[in-house]
Amino acid sequence: MSNVDKENSILTTINFPEDIRKLDITQLNTLAGEIRKKIIETVSKNGGHLASSLGTVELTLAIHFVFDTPRDKLIWDVGHQSYAHKIITGRKDMFHTLRKKGGISGFPRREESPYDAFNAGHSSTSISAATGITEARCLTGGDFKTIAVIGDGSIAAGMAFEALNWAGDRNKDMIIILNDNEMCISPNVGAMSSYLNRVMTGHTVTKFRTEAKQFLKSIPSIGEQMLKFTKQVEESLKALVIPGALFEELGFTYVGPLEGHRMDNLIKNLRNVKKLKGPVLVHVITKKGMGYKFAEDDPAKFHGIAPFKVETGEPIDSNAVPLSYTRMFGRTIVKLAHDDPRIVAVTAAMSEGTGLDEFARKYPGRFYDVGMAEQHGVTFAAGLAAGGLIPVVAIYSTFLQRAYDQIIHDVCLQNLPVVLTLDRGGFVGSDGPTHHGLFDYSYLRSIPNITVMAPKDENELQHMLKTAVECGRPASIRYPRGRGIGVAIDELPVSLEIGKGEIVVNGENAEMAIVAVGSTVYPAIAAAERLKEQGINVRVINARFIKPLDEKLLCDTAKSLKRIITVEENVLMGGFGSAMLELLVEKGIGDAIVKRLGIKDEFVEHASQGELRKMHGIDEEGIMEAAHRMMDKGEYS
Secondary structure, X not given: OOHHHHHHOXXXXXXXXXXXXXXXXXXHHHHHHHHHHHHHHHHHHHOEOOHHHHOOHHHHHHHHHHOOOOOOEEEEOOOOOOHHHHHHHHHHHHHHHOOOOOOOOOOOOOOXXXXXXXXXXXXXXXHHHHHHHHHHHHHHOOOOOEEEEEEOOHHHOHHHHHHHHHHHHHOOOEEEEXXXXXXXXXXXXHHHHHHHHHHHOXXXXXXXXXXXXXXXXXXXXXXXXXXXXXXXXXXXXXXXXXXXXXXXXXXXXXXXXXXXXXXXXHHHHHHHHHHOOOEEEEEEEOOOOOOOHHHHHOOOOOOOEOOEOOOOOOEOOOOOOOOEHHHHHHHHHHHHHHHOOOEEEEEOOOOOOOOOHHHHHHOHHHEEEOOOOHHHHHHHHHHHHHOOOEEEEEEEHHHHHHHHHHHHHHHHOOOOOOEEEEEOOEOOOOOOOOOOEOOHHHHHHOOOOOEEEOOOOHHHHHHHHHHHHHOOOOEEEEOOOOXXXXXXXXXXXXXXXXXXOEEEEOOOOOOEEEEEOHHHHHHHHHHHXXXXXXXXXXXXXEOOEEEOOOHHHXXXXXXXXXXXXXXXXXXXXXXXXXXXXXXXXXXXXXXXEEEEEEEOOOOOOOOOHHHHHHHOOOOHHHHHHHHHHHHHHOOOO
């Protein structure tokens, strides 16, 4: 922004919501444009969730203009759309640090600002959180409004429906704003809808409807019948002109649809909604990517995007080599499905993110996107397996946590051949603690019947996928976000022997062993090469399997070398290193010294994957340092 632009900028005068409440509609619309420009400039450098945040700028300003935040509690669902909110709630001058190490989070964080009423990162939590905050307000004698903003994708998930059902039954004052960015509404319909809702939510009409109902109830004998008939007529007519009958039946006053980029109408309607009692659902129509043509034309591409060129919308680093783990998975499942018609694919609103877009194009009748419903997706897959198919369920590691009971109860207990492929295993980088996939080794290995795998590179991934679909029982494969190692790719995938690891560095006359799994294998190999230059010979084992372990290889190694370092990109509690310790205790090998490298008992903040691996000592340098300590002092965990 030039000096002249800064002098004329409204955004430079805005630090907190009270500042925007001094503006008129024209100034608010100008401010919306300036905020969009700031979001685009920052995300183009840092990466982030662009399309959804651009679509909610006017809605964000209108909410903060009408409601007394942070006294009134604003809860965002997922948080993809909260960038404008961050900019006007005291974080404008830090916005350039978005998603960077030590900078502000890409999601709402209570620890970051009093304006963030509840942390988010996973979908469909906002209504449940809002009902809890509302009940706490009632119990503690508070006097504030609770507002939850949820998208049309998130509200379709089971947790959101559970919360809607509860909130409607409790009949407490709360407001849910449904941000619908998939529908399209014409200007005429939008104008008429806005007008009707301003009238229907106005004080006079609301008071009249309440008093009329009370009057009818007071008429002996026929009053209740008349009221019932009147409501039936009202609901029938309402169903003809508005899509809110479902929410009305759940106990909500439905308002909408409202045009989400008309600041004046949003403010007028929200002012009326603020006066209403009981649960209210406000349906707002917005456009993803609003104000940036490339994001408007392809909102899926700009949902979560790496740094890009503002002028063209193209990624700054568009080098496609080496192949990403996600693409290798997508390519392999297409290849396997060609040979085996029993293979079907299931995902939860992440067909492109999980690499299943090509499969969906080639085999549309065998592809299922269940939406943001991981629990349903896993049990649905179990049903497919019970029907004789081989379902491959592709879900990010962090989101599969939501289906833990279904994995146990519906898949593993019945020993059904469901393949769980966990993309984004380990550190995901800038998305932070809600998105790191650091728990799956721990939460899967304790379940009977399941095979748990992690490839060292993209080539091994295709072999593990082949192994999983042919094993005839539950299996999981976790792999990291981003590009592979760049190894040569075998022409055809082959099945691996289940539970069989491999020695990748023999380490002649080795003095210790590094047992690594998944993304930590190549750093372990690099560390071993450097240690050899320093006179320390190390054997490196690629465990491949977190469950079952290669008991013979690991026990023989522990007996002969005595010093063992395990390395994993997972929490140490219950992870691969714990499995190794359990094995040695069970086999009575008590004289081996074992040092576990992994993630300690803490949540991990956002930074790049490389920065995080270094911080937690599982990169090449960290492994070398642990090896030196073990050789010098015999340290162990």
